[in-house]
Amino acid sequence: MKKWLCEFTVDKLVDVNKSKKEKGEDGKEITITRTLKKNQPVSFKLQKPTRRQFEDGELYYAIKLSEGIKAGLLTTAQVSKRYENDGGVYTDAEKSRLRELRNDIAELQGEYFKLEGDDEEIDQEKIRILSHINDARTEISDIENVHQYIYDQTAEVKARNKTILWWILSMAHQQNAKNKNQFLEMFGKGELDDRLDSYDRLEEMGDDFTQEALKKLAYYVSYWYVSKNVSAEDFKTVESLYEQSSDYKLIEDKDEEEKAEEKAEEKAEETENESKEQSEEKLVEEAN
Amino acid sequence: MDQYLDTFNDANSKVLDQYDALRAIWGDILQGFSYCMDEDVYIKHLDDIDHSQIAKIQTSLTYKFLKMGVPTRAERLDFILNESEEWTQDDEDEITSAEYFISDNTETYETMAIPEQKKALGKGLQEARDVIRKKKIERETKIGVVAETKAEKMANNYHIYFAFYKDSELKQRMWSREEFEELEDNELTKWIMKYNQETSCFKNKNLKKIAAMPFTINSASYCKDHGMFFFGKPITRFSTYQLGIFTKVMRNTFVLRETKNKSGSPEINNELKIKDLVDWYDMEYSVIIAANNSAK
Numbered sequence: 001m002k003k004w005l006c007e008f009t010v011d012k013l014v015d016v017n018k019s020k021k022e023k024g025e026d027g028k029e030i031t032i033t034r035t036l037k038k039n040q041p042v043s044f045k046l047q048k049p050t051r052r053q054f055e056d057g058e059l060y061y062a063i064k065l066s067e068g069i070k071a072g073l074l075t076t077a078q079v080s081k082r083y084e085n086d087g088g089v090y091t092d093a094e095k096s097r098l099r100e101l102r103n104d105i106a107e108l109q110g111e112y113f114k115l116e117g118d119d120e121e122i123d124q125e126k127i128r129i130l131s132h133i134n135d136a137r138t139e140i141s142d143i144e145n146v147h148q149y150i151y152d153q154t155a156e157v158k159a160r161n162k163t164i165l166w167w168i169l170s171m172a173h174q175q176n177a178k179n180k181n182q183f184l185e186m187f188g189k190g191e192l193d194d195r196l197d198s199y200d201r202l203e204e205m206g207d208d209f210t211q212e213a214l215k216k217l218a219y220y221v222s223y224w225y226v227s228k229n230v231s232a233e234d235f236k237t238v239e240s241l242y243e244q245s246s247d248y249k250l251i252e253d254k255d256e257e258e259k260a261e262e263k264a265e266e267k268a269e270e271t272e273n274e275s276k277e278q279s280e281e282k283l284v285e286e287a288n
Numbered sequence: 289m290d291q292y293l294d295t296f297n298d299a300n301s302k303v304l305d306q307y308d309a310l311r312a313i314w315g316d317i318l319q320g321f322s323y324c325m326d327e328d329v330y331i332k333h334l335d336d337i338d339h340s341q342i343a344k345i346q347t348s349l350t351y352k353f354l355k356m357g358v359p360t361r362a363e364r365l366d367f368i369l370n371e372s373e374e375w376t377q378d379d380e381d382e383i384t385s386a387e388y389f390i391s392d393n394t395e396t397y398e399t400m401a402i403p404e405q406k407k408a409l410g411k412g413l414q415e416a417r418d419v420i421r422k423k424k425i426e427r428e429t430k431i432g433v434v435a436e437t438k439a440e441k442m443a444n445n446y447h448i449y450f451a452f453y454k455d456s457e458l459k460q461r462m463w464s465r466e467e468f469e470e471l472e473d474n475e476l477t478k479w480i481m482k483y484n485q486e487t488s489c490f491k492n493k494n495l496k497k498i499a500a501m502p503f504t505i506n507s508a509s510y511c512k513d514h515g516m517f518f519f520g521k522p523i524t525r526f527s528t529y530q531l532g533i534f535t536k537v538m539r540n541t542f543v544l545r546e547t548k549n550k551s552g553s554p555e556i557n558n559e560l561k562i563k564d565l566v567d568w569y570d571m572e573y574s575v576i577i578a579a580n581n582s583a584k
Contacts, residue, residue, distance in 0.1 A: 051473045055442060062433035063357040069367065077374040 002183075003048040005171070005224065006235040009041035010216055011250050012209040018255045036253035043175040044213060045183050046220060053170055061163040068155030076154045089147040098143060101136045108133050160225075168221045169195040174213075186217075212248045293494060298563045303556050306497065313489050314498050317529045318519075321458060322486045329462060330453040331486050333527035338450045346443035353435035361434040368430045375430050383423045386416040448479045490529045499536030500565050502556065505544070508537040543572045548579075 016038040024030045049057070069075065074082070083089045090098065112129045115122050151157060169192065173183035187195040187202075202210050223238050224230045230238075254262065293309050316322045322331045332338075354360065368375040390413055397413060400406040428437075452462035463471070471479075498504055511517035518537075519530055526534060544553060554560050554568050 050470060051476060052469060054473070055438075058433050059353060059356065059358055059438065062359065062438075065432065066357060066359040066363075075372050077368075077372040081373065 002173075005046040005048045005230070006220065006232065007043055007045045008216060008220065008235075008239060009043050010209060010213045011039045011248075012042050013037045013250050013252060014040045034255070036255055039250055039252045042209070042213075043180075043183070044186070044217065045173045045175075046171045046217075046224070047173060049167075049171065057163060057167060057170070060166050061159050064159035064162045065155055068158050073153065073155040073158060076151055076156050079150060079154055083150070089150060090143070094143050098140060101140050105133055105136050108136070164218070164222050164225050165196075165199070166192070167225055168217050169199060171221060172217050208248070212246075215248075216242060216246075293489065296562075298497075298566075299561065301562050302558065303501075303560045303562050303565055304558060306562055307501070310494065310498050310501055311503055313494060314501070314503060314533075317490070317498070317527070317533055320527050320530070321453070321456065323456070324482055324486050327482060329482075330456055330458060331451050331483060332453055332458050333487075333490075333529050334447065334450055335525055335527045337525070339528070341450065342443050342446050345446050346439050349439035349442055350435050353439055358433065358435040358438065361431060361436050364431045364434050368427075375427060379423060379427065383420055383427075386419040386423075389413070389416045390420075445476060445480075448476065448483055451483060452479065490532075492532070495529065495532045495536060496566055497562060499533055499540055500569055504533060504537045505540055508541045509544075513538055513541065539573060540569050543569050543576065546576045547572045548575075 014037070015035050017033050018036055019031050019033045021029055021031050088095070108129050112126060112133075115126055115129075169187050172186040174186045176182040176184050187198040190198075199214075203214060206214070219242050220235070220238055223234075227234065293306060296306055317333065320333050322333070323329075324331055365375075369377070393409060393413060397406065397409050400409060431437075446468075449461070449463065449465070449468045454460040454462060462468075508518060515523040515526065515534055518534060519526060523531070523534070547553075549572060554565055556565070
């Protein structure tokens with residue numbers, strides 16, 4: 001019996017037949033069927049890994065790290081050391097700016113703690129200081145982030161990314177279209193290479209829905225892998241973070257009734273606006 | 289049982305205070321298993337065959353991992369020492385010198401009489417142990433996952449598989465091999481804790497005390513040093529604890545036969561302290577061996 005870590009959905013456009021009964025020219029009742037594209041959420045689940053899977057995942061990382069090193073990739077420690085020997089990753093201007101900002105923060109913190117009392121003026125001053133500290137910190141992290149890329153090509157990062165993919169292939173399950181209560185291995189039950197082939201095929205030839213599902217899976221699994229102990233509550237946060245950054249929006253077809261409803265709403269809005277304008281005009285006239 | 293025995297200070301505690309608890313441990317050693325009442329399960333005391341099966345699992349796992357491409361410990365250690373230089377000879381020397389400090393001073397610490405001096409040396413020893421622990425964790429973290437240690441860690445879990453039984457005849461295992469391998473981490477941890485809790489009383493300190501008790505010494509004297517008579521089975525089928533007791537009690541019967549001490553072994557009465565009894569055998573053994581060596 002599989003245990004699950006979390007569940008999420010991805011909207012999919014599916015063909016839905018809408019039938020409508022009308023009277024034909026000869027007065028006989030006929031049924032007109034239209035095929036419309038409608039949104040249907042499809043569920044995905046991440047399997048809670050077993051002890052054996054955790055062991056396998058650890059071994060997979062070790063193998064990929066070793067392969068990377070043998071292939072000539074530098075490790076994080078080697079990259080750090082190399083940059084340290086060359087005077088670090090920052091330019092002279094960046095170094096001086098970082099020094100300035102760190103000094104500013106230290107001074108501002110000193111000023112903040114010297115402030116005593118709780119009158120409005122002091123409160124305002126505290127807010128001003130805190131906002132300066134925040135600005136300085138943002139600038140520091142902006143400078144630091146620019147240099148994060150130097151670690152992107154290290155053996156550890158490459159091995160980590162491959163291991164995340166390994167976990168996606170091991171954990172991802174998709175709702176069975178024929179039996180909604182059943183979840184099947186998204187990339188099959190076969191050997192790793194077969195599952196990897198299946199992933200590659202989906203990535204290359206998949207439609208928008210499949211691309212979105214793979215993207216969302218990668219987001220969830222990466223978060224879980226990096227954060228380790230992730231609770232159900234944390235997964236809710238992951239969902240909202242993902243939704244904020246996603247640009248996946250589906251436009252579904254509207255049927256006759258929905259169109260009519262929409263039209264009615266538009267008309268009602270127009271009428272409301274017109275009456276508002278009229279009453280405003282009336283008020284202006286009266287004022288004159 | 290162990291928690292109860294730990295409440296005694298052997299230097300002051302009387303033999304008769306610990307007698308029943310030690311006899312209860314001896315009973316478990318004799319029958320070759322412990323009964324875990326709260327789970328209604330039996331914990332087999334593993335023997336050489338079990339240990340060799342675990343060693344076989346470890347060897348095949350190591351081989352499998354190496355074939356998969358998992359690096360060896362030597363490869364990784366060489367890499368962090370000579371390539372990435374995250375770990376240096378100075379780090380290694382720090383561990384070695386702390387280890388020397390402990391081995392050079394532990395015996396002195398045990399025999400120290402002045403409390404202030406003992407406290408100061410005890411602090412130094414603890415600091416050395418902390419350095420070793422910290423540096424070794426740091427080294428293992430930098431080495432990462434390697435074939436040998438991963439295989440060792442995984443094979444160690446099989447102690448649980450080989451130890452737990454549903455019946456006192458030790459025929460019905462708690463799990464099939466497949467079931468055991470699919471156990472969740474928290475379940476396995478629970479059984480490891482049970483195992484450690486139930487077997488912690490079989491530590492060397494307690495085995496030494498048991499081997500000095502009349503209930504073992506007498507049986508050993510009757511069987512005339514023959515393990516087959518002592519436990520009723522070949523020595524190769526002794527559990528680790530049975531073997532531990534056997535070697536100690538055989539030494540003690542040897543001491544009783546060979547001692548030139550006219551007053552004989554200490555009499556077990558209301559006054560005899562457990563430490564004095566255990567020390568008497570150790571001391572007499574050293575005297576006999578020294579005498580034999582000088583006679584050569």
